[in-house]
Amino acid sequence: MMFNTMLKIFNQKPTLFFIIWLSMVTPLVALAQASDSFTVRQYISGDTEVPTTPTPFSVTSLSSSQIDITWGASTDNTSVSGYRLFRETEQIATTTLLTYSDTGLTPNTTYTYFVRAFDLSGNVSSSSVSLSATTDAVIDDTNLPQSSVLPPRLTAIDIDEGTESARLSFAAVQPVTYTLRYGITDALTDGFVQSDLFKKEHSTILNGLEPFTKYLFELYGTDRFGRQVLLEKGSFTTLSRYELPPVSNVTFFIATVSNLDVVLKWGNPMTEAFAYVRVVRNHYYYPQYPSDGLVIYEGTAESLYDESALSTYDRQYYTVFAYNIDGVPSSGAIATVLKNQVGSSGINQTPVNDQSVSSPDDNETITEPFRLTFADVTVIQSDILIPATAENILLNTTAPFMIRIPTALLPSTTKTIIATWQHPFEAIKKTSYLMKRNQAGTFFEAIAAPMLDTGLYPLKLTVFDGSNNELGFVSGRLELVTTIDSQVVTEPVSYVTTGYIIVGSLIGLLTVLGTWLLMLFLLQLLREKKYN
């Protein structure tokens, strides 16, 4: 029936037939194309001044497979972003440091090096002088002349014990590689560290140690001739828990963009309790704790070249945690960068209105009045509680300080607080810290290193909930002076209280229980003796 109808239409009105027919087959021939749009960006800079040429420049062969290269710092009208090191004509490294160890080389071979500095605008300095060095021929102690250099030996060794970690540093009379074995027993089976880099000075951090435990260790060094000797055999004892408060956060943590790379710079806390920093990166939000993202660096350097950090993601968030030698991290200093933001525009953006402060919770947003005022903010410096006035908090330039906000005055949905202050004269020096809830839950806190320059530092404390909504902020100023008028200090306080109180209470409780158990045991003994 339908066929006949179609035939009739085709015979009488062919145009109508084709329209009907086409409508029936069209679903079969619909285009299934795929499209994707993206941007191509090019930054044209107004800055054309190139950095100065790195000088002096030196290359030194340290073994049959390693040459060390060192150079002097360049200067620039803006900021030197880093250095590109070339072997022959091939670029082999990009670094913010002033030294590089080229390893894996062929014995008895001459290599030529030069270095160039570059800035954020892509201006590149002229090449340094080209210098050559020849790696050692392969020599072992069997064909070593009698009058040649003595076997390696130590000139210094230092061990900084923490609660669950220790930092071992040593210096030898000549460049060596080393092997370190350590453990609780003579078998030294708890840990093993090896470095194949020839250096006169080495340092390593041993993690995962037990608190208040004696560790034995043996340190072996190997010189360029392959001679391995026992440099040191000894022991160290880790600290018991809660012996040290956290160190302050790093100072002036700055992240700047250079094409797809990110240059990170900061200042380490200048205290003996400082052990190392951990730099953590996350492309979703600011890492809130030391394992909340990709760990891109651990050590004691104060700069880092995060190569190709923006090759996959347009934005990266960084947090630097400073550890004390007990292995306790600071609250964290933060910075973020956005692809293609070059120079000052990419520096330490305050994350106000940034919807990626922390990992979002699923909690429903609750609207509560924001009651916090700047007068509620307090600072503890040198064990002295310093309250805020209406606009200012008066501080000394010489000591670290803890800034804190009482939890009771914050909305119940508060998850993250970011404290940001600005250097009074240098716009580039902007500091943002995460404030963390203390163990008792009574305050949100962050510890800052001493601010060495006097003046008024604009301060802003921004409060976010678990959904990254900004709940409110307070702002004022930190007034840094060389001496504080004694009238403003009101209340001496203990720097770190909660941890000690908890530990003290536990120790007291255990002591009482132990005493009771001992008495019961003795009574039982007496009773048994009596009946026997």
Added chain:
Amino acid sequence: MRQVLVTFGATVLFFPVVLFSWSLSLAQVMESTNYKIQSDSLNTGGGFSSSTNYQIESTVGEVGTGNSASNNFEIRAGYQQMQEVYLSLTGASAVVLGPAIPGVSGGNATGSTTVTVTTDSLSGYRLTIEAVSSPAMQSGGNTIADYVPAGANPDFMFTVGSADAYFGFSPEGAHIANRYRDNGGVCGSGADTNDRCWDGLSTTPVTIASSPNSNHPNGTATKIEFQVGVGSSVVQPAGTYIATTTLTALPL
């Protein structure tokens, strides 16, 4: 009546040949030297048909087919709804050319992105590129001109005079169009040499790669290199220049 039937049958059978010769999207299951058919459907009648070049065994077809969905279900009504052409375009990402170019002294910057086209279309695919604006690279009111090859084909080398500033691209890959292949000195045919055969974007789609065959499931990668060159005597205003670019993959 017989004449009408013959005409009708010929039309029904040969119209798809014309239609498919426009390179529309069907994954063919039947083919001759002149055409390929993904899935025939005579939505009225059915049965066996033949000519010199082909034979078709059709069933009574379907009407009222297609997709429908709600929160709880999705229906693909009709047996041919399961015979879609698979085509994907993946990997395109934002490109930041580097290094930054000093606006006064000039220089060159490069960058690239790599996309992969995968299709089970037996007659392959075509990949085109186009810019959203002309010229493509803009920053506020400032622009960088699209690269203009000297001849009809792309330039073997990316050449920018001291008084010029240009933005161009060069595709690389196994399926790039002949236009972007070279003989070691001239573009238009031959092999694919990296960083050679530079062209300028336009708002009209330009085919940069194609294949006459299915490449499912591995797909084929095409790398698109971009380059900006600013001549030494050009004072290019400072700023972030952005070119929004669209890649489109079409099954053949």
